[in-house]
Amino acid sequence: MTTHQFETAQIHAGAKPDPATGARQTPIYQSTAYVFRDADHAAALFNLQEVGFIYSRLTNPTVAALQDRLAALEGGAGAVCCSSGHAAQIMALFPLMGPGLNIVASNRLYGGTVTQFSQTIRRFGWSAKFVDIDDTDALEAAIDDNTRAVFCESIANPGGHIADLAAIAAVADRAGVPLIVDNTTATPYLCRPIEHGATLVVTSMTKYLTGNGTVTGGAIIDSGRFDWSASDKFPSLSAPEPAYHGLKFHETFGPLAFTFHSIAIGLRDLGMTLNAQAAHYTLMGIETLSLRMDRHVANAVKVAQWLERDPRVAYVTYAGLPSSPSYARMATYCPKGASSLFTFSLKGGYEACVQLIDRVKIFSHVANLGDTRSLIIHSASTTHRQLTEAQQIAAGAAPDVVRLSIGTEDADDLIADLDQALG
Numbered sequence: 001m002t003t004h005q006f007e008t009a010q011i012h013a014g015a016k017p018d019p020a021t022g023a024r025q026t027p028i029y030q031s032t033a034y035v036f037r038d039a040d041h042a043a044a045l046f047n048l049q050e051v052g053f054i055y056s057r058l059t060n061p062t063v064a065a066l067q068d069r070l071a072a073l074e075g076g077a078g079a080v081c082c083s084s085g086h087a088a089q090i091m092a093l094f095p096l097m098g099p100g101l102n103i104v105a106s107n108r109l110y111g112g113t114v115t116q117f118s119q120t121i122r123r124f125g126w127s128a129k130f131v132d133i134d135d136t137d138a139l140e141a142a143i144d145d146n147t148r149a150v151f152c153e154s155i156a157n158p159g160g161h162i163a164d165l166a167a168i169a170a171v172a173d174r175a176g177v178p179l180i181v182d183n184t185t186a187t188p189y190l191c192r193p194i195e196h197g198a199t200l201v202v203t204s205m206t207k208y209l210t211g212n213g214t215v216t217g218g219a220i221i222d223s224g225r226f227d228w229s230a231s232d233k234f235p236s237l238s239a240p241e242p243a244y245h246g247l248k249f250h251e252t253f254g255p256l257a258f259t260f261h262s263i264a265i266g267l268r269d270l271g272m273t274l275n276a277q278a279a280h281y282t283l284m285g286i287e288t289l290s291l292r293m294d295r296h297v298a299n300a301v302k303v304a305q306w307l308e309r310d311p312r313v314a315y316v317t318y319a320g321l322p323s324s325p326s327y328a329r330m331a332t333y334c335p336k337g338a339s340s341l342f343t344f345s346l347k348g349g350y351e352a353c354v355q356l357i358d359r360v361k362i363f364s365h366v367a368n369l370g371d372t373r374s375l376i377i378h379s380a381s382t383t384h385r386q387l388t389e390a391q392q393i394a395a396g397a398a399p400d401v402v403r404l405s406i407g408t409e410d411a412d413d414l415i416a417d418l419d420q421a422l423g
């Protein structure tokens with residue numbers, strides 16, 4: 001399926017008529033466990049000598065169809081779904097990390113990720129150093145002997161900054177560590193980080209992939225290209241893994257080492273599993289991904305251009321506008337557009353932001369993005385509230401800034417709504 005065009009793969013990859021019933025749509029396999037053919041079959045499955053279904057904490061046929069589709073769309077060797085985007089981030093780091101080890105992350109990240117990396121992962125003895133990811137010298141200098149990954153977002157939430165993935169990947173390569181790219185805002189339709197050197201892609205399927213605000217889910221897509229055995233930095237993958245009776249994942253599974261490890265150990269022991277119902281909604285959403293993203297982009301361009309011309313607006317940070325410092329990178333990394341998430345600042349400051357949010361009628365005031373409905377939020381008082389003001393400003397969520405996620409409605413209706421609400 002990987003050889004098909006995106007629009008074909010988004011509908012067909014990973015799916016086939018149900019072998020038992022011929023059902024054309026992938027059924028929701030609402031089953032906890034799967035009957036083994038016999039004792040030998042059960043043993044082979046548990047030994048990872050045969051791939052199949054055991055128990056839905058590990059694998060489920062509906063979730064497996066989604067995993068195969070995501071791997072095809074991102075151009076990866078394999079994918080693992082998890083219960084949320086945040087779960088996917090922990091699951092991506094889990095095989096790489098250990099007490100005393102660190103990651104180097106961009107300082108332009110989703111607020112929840114800044115909190116997860118600066119606070120919560122410390123409980124595991126892991127830590128994160130934040131750098132301006134455009135400053136490759138600073139990035140290189142921050143990587144030390146205990147660094148096990150570099151992390152950034154392809155299009156950053158909420159500031160819309162586009163990362164120079166090839167330059168970042170080159171630094172990570174020289175240091176012998178994987179590059180993990182959060183592709184939530186872009187989706188594989190607009191940006192394919194693996195083609196620019198990413199080792200792993202993580203995504204929140206909660207957003208554009210499902211696309212209608214019904215699901216919480218996440219995924220890790222592995223490029224299958226990283227040589228886990230090139231150094232002794234990744235013993236869970238390259239050396240005998242004590243958590244799986246000494247199995248050597250890289251030697252045994254090659255490009256699928258990370259994927260198998262994430263299922264056999266990550267999902268088995270951390271239990272951050274996606275359920276079949278959520279996988280079904282996400283599969284349905286992905287069928288129309290390209291159609292929705294084209295519309296999201298066209299609407300975002302129109303609304304952002306209107307805001308930029310409005311005298312009540314101080315500035316707009318949308319990579320799809322020529323005024324954005326990221327605009328030049330769009331041609332390389334997301335030629336079909338810069339998604340539909342952006343921020344703008346009001347000359348009236350904090351008060352004007354709050355007033356706007358209370359007056360809009362079509363826009364919904366919610367902490368979400370990537371919905372068919374247009375959404376609005378004041379990041380500094382909500383999603384980025386746990387951050388210091390300096391962190392808020394670095395993340396593009398200063399107190400006088402409002403974030404929009406432009407939906408697929410009529411752009412002129414959206415503009416009229418913002419116009420009346422700005423007063």
Ligand SMILES: *Cc1c(COP(=O)(O)O)cnc(C)c1O
Pocket residue numbers: 084085086087110112113153157182184185203204205206207216217218369
């Ligand atoms: C929402 C989001 C996440 C977290 O995903 P959840 O599904 O809410 O856990 C991570 N990264 C980005 C860029 C996001 O927008």
